[in-house]
Amino acid sequence: MDRSAKILVAGARGLVGGAIVRQLRAQGFENLLTPFRAELDLTDRAALDAYLAQHKPQFVFDAAAKVGGIQANNQFPGDFIRDNLLIQTNLIDASYRAGVEKFVFLGSSCIYPKFAPQPMKEEHLLTGILEPTNSAYAVAKIAGIEMVKSYRRQFGFKGISLMPTNLYGPGDNYDLNNSHVLPALIRKFHEAKQSHAKEVVIWGTGTPRREFLHCDDLADAAIFLMQTYDSDDIINVGVGDDIAIGEVARMIKEIVGFDGALVQDTSKPDGTPRKLLDVSRLTALGWRPKLSLREGITQTYAAYQATLAAA
Numbered sequence: 001m002d003r004s005a006k007i008l009v010a011g012a013r014g015l016v017g018g019a020i021v022r023q024l025r026a027q028g029f030e031n032l033l034t035p036f037r038a039e040l041d042l043t044d045r046a047a048l049d050a051y052l053a054q055h056k057p058q059f060v061f062d063a064a065a066k067v068g069g070i071q072a073n074n075q076f077p078g079d080f081i082r083d084n085l086l087i088q089t090n091l092i093d094a095s096y097r098a099g100v101e102k103f104v105f106l107g108s109s110c111i112y113p114k115f116a117p118q119p120m121k122e123e124h125l126l127t128g129i130l131e132p133t134n135s136a137y138a139v140a141k142i143a144g145i146e147m148v149k150s151y152r153r154q155f156g157f158k159g160i161s162l163m164p165t166n167l168y169g170p171g172d173n174y175d176l177n178n179s180h181v182l183p184a185l186i187r188k189f190h191e192a193k194q195s196h197a198k199e200v201v202i203w204g205t206g207t208p209r210r211e212f213l214h215c216d217d218l219a220d221a222a223i224f225l226m227q228t229y230d231s232d233d234i235i236n237v238g239v240g241d242d243i244a245i246g247e248v249a250r251m252i253k254e255i256v257g258f259d260g261a262l263v264q265d266t267s268k269p270d271g272t273p274r275k276l277l278d279v280s281r282l283t284a285l286g287w288r289p290k291l292s293l294r295e296g297i298t299q300t301y302a303a304y305q306a307t308l309a310a311a
């Protein structure tokens with residue numbers, strides 16, 4: 001992928017797509033296609049075909065998807081499976097037919113079984129039952145993995161599938177009903193501090209463990225793998241370390257500077273007990289994340305405050 005390559009970043013307004021665009025620009029890639037959903041709805045196959053015929057990208061990062069936290073996935077499984085199947089099926093097939101040279105598909109660590117051995121290796125895919133709160137989303141992602149692999153085998157399409165762990169960073173979704181845990185807790189602690197509230201509610205028991213990767217590190221890994229990885233095998237992308245939700249809540253409380261109490265709402269689901277990725281396949285290629293969790297949350301909180309100040 002030379003610096004003049006024409007690169008489409010689908011989902012460029014999202015957490016990951018935005019980070020990939022920033023990283024590509026920082027690395028000197030200028031020839032970027034970054035249509036927002038209003039310009040190109042990826043569920044509309046005819047519009048997508050016309051767009052690809054007109055712009056002829058050589059490389060595609062697929063960071064467009066219906067994404068949400070545990071509650072959104074649990075409440076709207078029909079939306080998650082329909083939108084994700086449509087978006088990825090259209091984008092993979094249309095990219096193949098338009099002659100795209102290399103394609104990166106993003107799955108998720110939730111494709112692995114709920115009780116997979118820890119840390120989860122790529123070989124653990126399809127070895128057990130899925131976590132019910134996000135099984136619709138996970139099945140769509142598994143279909144995407146199989147489609148990429150099948151298009152490689154039958155058509156020689158150069159697609160690869162990355163399995164990122166839980167992501168966070170600037171530009172995340174802060175809607176308390178739909179968001180993932182880190183942006184939700186940043187917002188809750190910030191608002192509690194501002195209003196001098198006595199407590200902040202965290203969902204579930206606080207015992208589930210999650211592995212968090214900053215979106216800038218994910219973007220760096222995605223660009224690295226676009227250039228260096230070409231295999232049927234999926235590849236995990238994470239930091240190789242995890243933390244209990246209760247513990248990360250205390251870390252965010254400290255970073256934000258809230259001095260009230262933490263209260264659990266155990267009517268909310270815990271979800272998967274643990275989903276730590278085995279990242280040895282990725283580290284063997286020489287890639288490492290740059291940001292620690294504390295640095296990443298501190299930077300993300302500063303970006304959140306800047307967004308509020310600018311609004």
Ligand SMILES: NC(=O)C1=CN([C@@H]2O[C@H](COP(=O)(O)OP(=O)(O)OC[C@H]3O[C@@H](n4cnc5c(N)ncnc54)[C@H](OP(=O)(O)O)[C@@H]3O)[C@@H](O)[C@H]2O)C=CC1
Nearest residue numbers: 011013014015016037041042063064065067106108166167
């Ligand atoms: N966030 C996470 O923790 C994780 C994310 N991933 C994967 O990474 C990828 C990116 O996720 P993330 O950046 O977090 O998600 P976001 O929700 O932040 O971004 C998704 C993007 O997709 C766009 N999009 C959604 N539907 C359509 C559509 N019909 N047509 C065109 N664009 C559409 C959205 O546009 P609009 O802004 O207009 O809605 C948005 O820009 C996804 O594949 C996700 O599954 C994997 C593991 C963890």
Ligand SMILES: C[C@H]1O[C@H](OP(=O)(O)OP(=O)(O)OC[C@H]2O[C@@H](n3cnc4c(=O)[nH]c(N)nc43)[C@H](O)[C@@H]2O)[C@@H](O)[C@@H](O)C1=O
Nearest residue numbers: 069070073108110134179180181184202203204269270271
């Ligand atoms: C990336 C991944 O994201 C989703 O899975 P998840 O990891 O369970 O997502 P989450 O970030 O929403 O929650 C993580 C943990 O944190 C707890 N928790 C506490 N307090 C809040 C809270 O205030 N909000 C949220 N959302 N969670 C909270 C919550 O109860 C859970 O135990 C998948 O649906 C799937 O889409 C997927 O791939």
